[in-house]
Amino acid sequence: MFAVGYLAVAGVIHAAIRDPLRLHADIRSEKLAVMDAMRGKSESAAFGSSHVHNGFNPGAFDRALAGSPLETRSENLGVAGGSQSEQRAMALEFVRNLQPPSEGSRACFVLLELNAGANFTPDHLVHPRAIDIYDWRTARFVSHLVEPMKSFEQRAGRTGYALTAMALHYMNVGMLSNLIFAPPVDQAQLANETIDDRRGQDIGFYSPVREAKIAKVIAAEPKQMKLETASTTPGNSEVIAEIAAASTVKGLAFAYVAMPKLGDLAVSYNYPDHIEANGIEVPIVNLARPDLYPQLYKAGLWHDDAHLNDLGAKMASALIAGALKQWFAAHGGAPRCGG
């Protein structure tokens, strides 16, 4: 009878909370505010974790594509501390509210981070960022983010986290509190992401002291990089199909991006050139390859050992744009975005 009482009330409360993604969650709420503010003003977005949050400069990306068939106006919807599960939720929210560009010849990019963590870190498990989004579809998606050859430990860890978060989600842990007593959006953080037309990017600033520290980190890395082969997961393809199906506009252009870290100087991963999803080929731009993009691994471009500063972000974004131009030129051009 305890369970009956519990489930009945939990069910009613869950049904009453219409849009869990919109419940307040530190860091993500500010990004959702950016998304809302940019609605109708941009048609492309980059999603992912802090590597994107710091390392994708929408202005530089747009400038590199200006005048090409891929011309677009983008925004940065990466969320610091994020995961594949969160970028999926953010991307779905973005495309559900996407308005087709008024000029007919623009591309609508959905740039997803390939090497973001599948789940949040364990200390985020009991946190609105995880609890609010882990419905059964998310848990199912995360359980498909396992490479076939990977260890039992990885499978159990990822699936276990997802199932626990899902249980907390359907128990509504903290959700009603969040709805009634929602804290205000962090205006200082929001200003940081919107000032000077940053469109969501949180800039890591350059400083000579920081550059000297990063130079030491780079010098400490092994001289010989180890290149390992990595594969994508079924979940990486499924999410593309899911986002395409949820979109209000047709002809989205998808791309996966592997963002760089200084650790790549020791071990780097060789991903396939593209993945197949829903009958289309989705390019993978692998910036995490010091042998292919040595210009990115200079001390003056880094905020810390895993995040680019603004100079680095501008360079990385231009490189992504350049790689996409090449890819789509070789594969019949980018799809046109339309209602």
Next chain:
Amino acid sequence: MAAHRGAEASLLFVELRFFVFFAVVLSVYWSLRTNGLRKWFVLLCSYYFYGSWDWRFAVMLCAISTADWWFALRIAESAEQKRRKLFVTASIAMNLTVLGVFKYFHFFVNSAIAAAGALHFKLDEPTIRIILPVGVSFFTFQSLSYTIDVYRREIPPVPSLRDYLMFSSFFPQLVAGPIVRPKYFVPQMVSMRTVSLDEVKAAMYLFLLGYIKKVCIADNVSPFVDQVFNHPAAYTGVASINAVWLYTIQIFCDFSGYSDMAIAVAALLGYKLVLNFNAPYLSDSIQDFWRRWHISLSTWIRDYIYFSLGGGRMKYRILVYRNLLITMLAGGLWHGAAWTFVAWGGAHGAAQVVHQEFRKHVPPRPSQEPWRRVAGWFLTLQFVCMTWILFRAPSFATAALMLKRYLLIDPGGAMTIPAWLLAIGPGLLLVQLLMRRWDAGGSVCRLPLAWFALVYGAAWAFAISMLPLGYRPFIYFQF
């Protein structure tokens, strides 16, 4: 703050860790066949519980308790009054030294530095930082009452060290009360404890009520209180009134919520603890408030400070008022090592003096009873709200600013907090009145077991959805 020190491993009543811990405790405890084994087990659990904050303080607690147990035995066996006095003085000195060093060291040193500065002497701040052991005020007062009661021949000493250690470290009430008197608790340890189904239901109801108070109410309003008290200059007068009312709710729900859970946890082990709160915001006078707020502390300071000073049996009324003020100032200082707490205690003491004088000159008449009670309730609540400003503010400057805003003397800044929050206070008072009138607890506990489980499950579903995520220790842990 001490409560943050071991925050990651500590066993807070509202956290999953505690639920797991207590489930293990209950299942092992009730499967043990002898009272002696059960007492050993509770003792072990209590030290594990306290050690989860910092094991060094568990060692200190054990040392203090053992010393007090030994002092009490010496007091009881001594026929000579001088020796008895010597041992009780040693016990009092030891407990007050522990309290003084761990809780008041920085307060005394900083006060001395400030006083010297006022006289144009410059003293350097000490580099030593002393960490406050969680619940130190509670367990030292509890230990003190034991040796004093033995000295006063009100109770016999506890012959078994194990029993005394269990009394002094009983985990449900160790870190934030209620302060348990030995004459009430020790006799319960003599026999095997049992609980009936009705008692279990009552304890489960009380635990959930405490959880709802702490988690669903206190923890949800605390961010708004912090916002305003951290930047009082930025907020409007209405926001300040809102914040003070919310703090009035927060401190009651936080502390009485803990007490409810402590009483419930003890009851599930078969032990009864004293009632610590009795709807204090429905009090119709300041005396009445102190009969309903933190009852275990107010009776402690009454019995061991006020009565020791002579209480009300003084030749001149002014001396009675002096005793009252000293007692309330000590009560204020007990709460925290800051002058704002002393001022808070002093304000409550002064209010009691004023109220006693008022009653003497304007004695109540039966015809005035209803409106006088309503007026008394309103004035008491307003006074209590205003004095919570002293209790919550980090400094007198902040308190003065908040008070001006509260009284709308100063228009204040432009920032606000949601105005609808102003309705929570009156709403909760109404709920409390109705729950008392309809005996909500009794009604729920009288339900047949299946229906009780249904209602209980439904209430937990609501409570968990109202859990604000993040670590918020109980306010009274710092005392």
